[in-house]
Amino acid sequence: MQGYLEAWASSDADQIGALFTEDAEYFTDPFGEPWRGRAGIVAGWLEHADAPDSFTFEWSPLAITPEMSIIEGITRYTAGTVYSNLWVIRFAPNGQAREFIEWWMDQGKPSGSS
Template identity: 55%
Template sequence: MSSLDAVTAWVANYRKAWESNDPHDIGDLFADDAAYFTEPYAEPWLGRDKIVENWLKIRDVPGSTTFEWHPMLVTEDLAIIEATTTYPDKTYSNLWVLRLDNLGQARQFTEWWMRHPTEG
């Protein structure tokens, strides 16, 4: 189930989890059997517990990023989100493919990200 309201709530909760690194905040984003692809062709993190575990291994320092996003497409079972993540020394363009269940948790989440070239 995807609606703009559900997607907006999920992204807000994702950002909350990103800033808190709290295992409960992270886990609440994902269905029990969710698949999280950190890159389109990477082996996915399978299941909520594995997602939380792996997220915490590569967590960002709270307050170290800014994040802007907008939905590109929202259908009944799919959302495509375009975003920009800025760190103090680098910026990334992101494309997220998100599939939510009826509870508003991600069943599948795939990140496509590209680092912006540095100016010389």
């Protein structure tokens, strides 16, 4: 998580790439097409990068094994939007992510609201 948070805050391509296997998949939503491969993940990440110091992130693990982690988080943007996050991360034996799936929900727009 520390490496992910550092990469998120810096938007440094090398830090981002170091998190993922060469053939990893990153789903920015669980039902969409993923960013594929390390280069594709870095490109997608940088295309959607957050500005430095524009957010805070609090997290707690729901489950951690050598093969997978499930993380619950809260992202607070300085502009005021707050998101609830759920991440499922599957790891290769070397500790890099081989699959990353995220769910994010805008707390200002709860399900069922118009």
